[in-house]
Structures are given as structure tokens and as C-alpha cells.
Amino acid sequence: MPWFRKLLQVSSSSLRKASPLNPRYIFSSNYTSQTGGLEPTKPNEKPRVVVLGSGWAGCRLMKGIDTNIYDVVCVSPRNHMVFTPLLASTCVGTLEFRSVAEPIGRIQPAISTAPGSYFFLANCKGIDVDDHVVHCETVTDGVDTLHPWNFKIAYDKLVIASGAEALTFGIKGVKEHATFLREVSHAQEIRRKLLLNLMLSDVPGISEEEKRRLLHCVVIGGGPTGVEFSGELSDFIMKDVRERYLHVKDYIHVTLIEANEILSSFDDRLRQYATKQLTKSGVRLMRGIVKDVQPQKIILNDGTEVPYGLLVWSTGVGPSSFIHSLQLPKSPGGRIGVDEWLRVPSLQDVFSIGDCCGFLESTGRPVLPALAQVAERQGKYLAALLNRIGKDGGGYANSARDMELGKQFIYKHLGSMATVGRYKALVDLRQSKEGKGLSMTGFVSWFIWRSAYLTRVVSWRNRFYVAVNWATTFVFGRDISRI
Numbered sequence: 238m239p240w241f242r243k244l245l246q247v248s249s250s251s252l253r254k255a256s257p258l259n260p261r262y263i264f265s266s267n268y269t270s271q272t273g274g275l276e277p278t279k280p281n282e283k284p285r286v287v288v289l290g291s292g293w294a295g296c297r298l299m300k301g302i303d304t305n306i307y308d309v310v311c312v313s314p315r316n317h318m319v320f321t322p323l324l325a326s327t328c329v330g331t332l333e334f335r336s337v338a339e340p341i342g343r344i345q346p347a348i349s350t351a352p353g354s355y356f357f358l359a360n361c362k363g364i365d366v367d368d369h370v371v372h373c374e375t376v377t378d379g380v381d382t383l384h385p386w387n388f389k390i391a392y393d394k395l396v397i398a399s400g401a402e403a404l405t406f407g408i409k410g411v412k413e414h415a416t417f418l419r420e421v422s423h424a425q426e427i428r429r430k431l432l433l434n435l436m437l438s439d440v441p442g443i444s445e446e447e448k449r450r451l452l453h454c455v456v457i458g459g460g461p462t463g464v465e466f467s468g469e470l471s472d473f474i475m476k477d478v479r480e481r482y483l484h485v486k487d488y489i490h491v492t493l494i495e496a497n498e499i500l501s502s503f504d505d506r507l508r509q510y511a512t513k514q515l516t517k518s519g520v521r522l523m524r525g526i527v528k529d530v531q532p533q534k535i536i537l538n539d540g541t542e543v544p545y546g547l548l549v550w551s552t553g554v555g556p557s558s559f560i561h562s563l564q565l566p567k568s569p570g571g572r573i574g575v576d577e578w579l580r581v582p583s584l585q586d587v588f589s590i591g592d593c594c595g596f597l598e599s600t601g602r603p604v605l606p607a608l609a610q611v612a613e614r615q616g617k618y619l620a621a622l623l624n625r626i627g628k629d630g631g632g633y634a635n636s637a638r639d640m641e642l643g644k645q646f647i648y649k650h651l652g653s654m655a656t657v658g659r660y661k662a663l664v665d666l667r668q669s670k671e672g673k674g675l676s677m678t679g680f681v682s683w684f685i686w687r688s689a690y691l692t693r694v695v696s697w698r699n700r701f702y703v704a705v706n707w708a709t710t711f712v713f714g715r716d717i718s719r720i
């Protein structure tokens with residue numbers, strides 16, 4: 238295997254130089270030693286773009302990179318991209334998990350076919366900006382027989398697209414007892430737990446009180462993800478539970494807890510509509526700030542105790558521990574600071590896109606919202622920019638110093654959408670909630686929501702899966718087997 242041979246060709250001098258004490262070597266705290274790597278490219282090889290992350294930003298970039306010019310190496314702890322807008326639908330079986338996961342090899346086939354392009358299942362742990370090297374650690378998912386090992390990859394161009402992490406505000410017990418909704422594995426965990434609670438609540442010997450607790454689904458955070466998940470859950474209850482779990486149908490409830498207004502990025506009229514629809518579907522809306530999360534109940538600031546059987550945490554995102562650990566320029570809010578061309582200024586050949594980056598204060602531009610539409614367009618823009626740089630002979634490390642970069646990245650918001658269950662949605666096509674333009678609610682919005690996302694699904698294969706899943710759910714109901 239050529240990549241394994243290359244992994245073994247390590248320059249021992251650069252290993253010696255790597256030290257967390259040297260400020261030009263940027264490592265996270267648990268960095269240890271190295272055992273292999275990909276060497277710097279030679280003049281007879283293509284320049285190498287290393288992409289950290291396989292999310293919206295990284296995948297759109299890889300899709301657009303001209304592999305006649307560059308070799309592409311992607312490092313990520315997951316080998317697929319998640320189509321996040323439809324993730325909530327997989328938690329209750331409206332869609333199957335595979336329908337929202339797109340393997341990277343399908344997005345950029347060169348990764349699995351071209352001799353110098355690879356995908357490595359690993360986390361990046363540090364960046365050596367002087368030597369143009371990233372330090373990584375394999376992901377072995379806790380398999381006992383396989384210990385994680387470190388390796389390094391030399392880059393000509395580096396794109397940091399490692400996303401963000403769920404915010405917990407340091408509240409005790411969140412990480413231990415709540416489930417986030419960011420990855421397919423989270424959706425799987427939610428579905429298994431929901432079905433387990435449904436099954437157990439029907440077994441003889443369970444008390445009334447315990448039955449109510451097990452079947453109380455609590456969602457924390459009234460942003461689009463929390464609202465869409467609550468809507469999916471209430472659809473599941475109204476249709477599938479009522480038809481197939483008759484014994485417990487009166488015990489199951491959804492409570493959505495939010496500190497302020499739900500859907501605060503939408504205007505008043507749309508918010509009121511969402512509130513009305515959710516309430517009609519049986520979702521209890523509660524104002525409150527969570528103080529403590531315990532194994533079977535949460536405690537709010539005013540002392541209210543809320544027992545739960547399933548707790549889903551969706552209170553927004555912030556910089557990940559990996560991004561925190563990098564001593565790079567930062568934007569307001571702690572993301573990696575970038576200039577108008579998405580470069581990390583003062584460093585050669587380092588770029589950042591997606592939720593992990595934000596414009597530096599000095600650019601005079603606001604930090605863009607953590608949205609797929611931002612990440613995707615940054616990926617597209619940067620792929621075109623890198624292709625142009627490569628065509629003009631600036632693809633290798635340190636070879637594009639004085640190059641004219643052309644047009645800056647400009648973001649134009651296309652609008653926002655959110656479903657609220659029962660074939661209803663909100664669509665807001667305005668630049669901002671105060672701006673002029675079209676905004677609507679109801680069944681037509683829901684139809685637009687579904688059509689828009691069906692056309693955005695990355696591949697024809699998954700588009701087909703999604704359409705078939707929707708049709709199957711409509712005709713036969715959701716799959717309630719606990720596998």
C-alpha cells in the first residue's frame with residue numbers, strides 16, 4: 238500500500254523539532270510522539286492540499302478541487318459527510334441513517350483512486366506552521382486490539398474545516414446525561430433510547446410515575462434544530478405511537494425548554510406561527526434556564542425539577558477544543574480568524590472555512606452564522622481560489638506569497654427554513670428578519686422545504702434513498718423496530 242510506505246518515511250529531524258514549547262508549533266495538550274507520515278511533495282509530484290474535516294465546508298471544497306492540479310488528503314474522524322438539515326428526521330425513522338450520510342469517496346473519487354490522494358480516519362492534533370506539517374492521531378473507536386497511533390502529513394496548502402462543538406455553557410451533567418444532535422451516531426442513540434423507553438414503559442411492574450418519566454422527551458434549545466426535532470417527535474407520537482403503542486399513547490409527551498424566544502432568528506409573525514403549530518401538536522413550550530442535569534431529571538434556575546426519559550441538548554455551537562488549542566489569530570467569539578480570502582493571515586498557505594472560522598475584527602466584517610449555506614459557499618469559493626492559484630504556479634508550499642488573489646469571498650444570505658411538524662414549515666427568503674422580501678408559513682412552505690432539501694442532497698443515490706424513505710413512511714408509517 239503506497240500510503241503505508243509513505244507513512245513510514247519519516248524525517249527524524251522534523252520529529253525532533255516538534256515541541257509544544259515552540260510557539261510556531263501549535264499542538265493540543267494531549268499530543269505525544271509521532272510514528273509515521275507523508276513527506277513534503279517533490280517538484281515532480283502534484284502539490285498537496287490537506288483538508289481537516291469532512292463536513293459541509295471540507296466536502297464542498299474537495300468536490301471543487303481540480304485533481305489534475307492537486308493531490309487531496311482529507312483527515313477526519315468520520316469517513317462521510319452528514320446532511321445535517323435532515324438529521325432530525327432520522328431520529329424517529331422518517332428517514333434512514335444512510336440517507337443522510339454521504340461517503341467522502343463519492344464526493345471526491347480521487348481520494349480513493351488517485352495515487353497521491355488519501356482519506357485518513359484521524360483527528361488532527363496540531364499544526365507545525367513553519368514546516369508545513371499537520372500532526373494527527375488515528376481514530377480507533379475504542380477497539381481494544383488497535384491502539385491509536387500518531388502520524389504527520391506535510392502540506393502545500395492546508396484548509397482547516399473542522400467545524401464547531403455543541404455548547405454546554407459548563408452546565409453540570411450535560412455531557413454525561415444528555416444526547417446532542419450533530420452526528421448520525423447521535424441520531425442512532427436517540428432512536429434506540431426512544432424505542433427502548435417505549436418498550437419498557439409497557440412492561441408489567443412499572444409504576445405510573447416511572448412510566449410518565451420514561452416517556453417524557455425533553456428538548457433543550459428552541460433554535461431551528463430543537464424546533465425541527467420537537468416537530469418530528471410530535472409527528473411520530475401523533476401518528477405512529479397513537480396507532481401502534483395504544484397502551485402508552487396518553488403518557489408520552491414532548492417538552493421544549495428555551496431560555497428566551499423560540500426561533501429567535503425568525504421574525505415575530507413566523508415565531509408566533511411556529512409556537513401555535515407546536516402547541517397544537519402537543520409540544521409543551523417552557524421558558525427556563527437549565528442549572529443542573531441529573532440522570533433522571535433536570536433542574537432549572539428557579540428550582541423547577543423536570544423528570545425526563547430522553548434528553549436532547551441543542552443550544553447552539555461554539556469553537557471546539559481543537560480550535561481552542563490552536564494558537565492562531567482568532568475572530569470575535571474564538572473561531573479561527575480569517576481575512577477576506579479566507580486565509581489565516583500571517584501564516585503561509587493556511588486557510589479556514591465553515592463553522593470553525595470567522596472574519597477577523599480588522600476586516601470590518603461580521604462573523605458569519607454557523608450555517609451549512611455559509612460553509613458550503615466558503616468551500617466552493619476556496620476550491621476555485623486554490624485551483625486558480627495552482628494553475629498560476631502557486632500550488633506548492635510558499636510559492637504563492639505575492640500572488641494576486643482576485644475577488645474576495647462575499648456572503649449573501651439566501652434565507653432560512655424550518656419545519657414544525659404536521660406538514661407545516663416556515664420559509665423566510667429575506668436577507669434579514671427586518672428586511673423586505675418573501676416569508677411564508679404552512680403546507681406550501683413545507684413543500685418548498687422538502688423540495689429544496691431533496692435537491693440539495695449531495696448525490697443521486699441519497700436523493701433516491703430520501704425520496705423512497707419519505708414515500709415509505711407516508712404509506713406504511715415509520716419503522717419502529719429497535720435494531
Ligand SMILES: Cc1cc2nc3c(=O)[nH]c(=O)nc-3n(C[C@H](O)[C@H](O)[C@H](O)COP(=O)(O)OP(=O)(O)OC[C@H]3O[C@@H](n4cnc5c(N)ncnc54)[C@H](O)[C@@H]3O)c2cc1C
Nearest residue numbers: 290291292293294321322361399400591592607608609610
Ligand atoms: C441537526 C442540525 C441541523 C442543521 N440544519 C441546518 C439547516 O437546515 N441549514 C443550515 O444552513 N445549517 C444547518 N445546520 C448547521 C450546519 O450543519 C453547519 O453549519 C455545518 O455543518 C458546518 O459545516 P462545517 O464543515 O464547518 O462543519 P461540520 O459539518 O460540523 O464538519 C466538521 C468536520 O470536521 C471534523 N473534525 C472535527 N474535529 C476534527 C479534527 N481535530 N481533525 C480533523 N477533523 C475534525 C468532523 O468530524 C467533521 O467531519 C444544522 C446543524 C445540525 C447539527
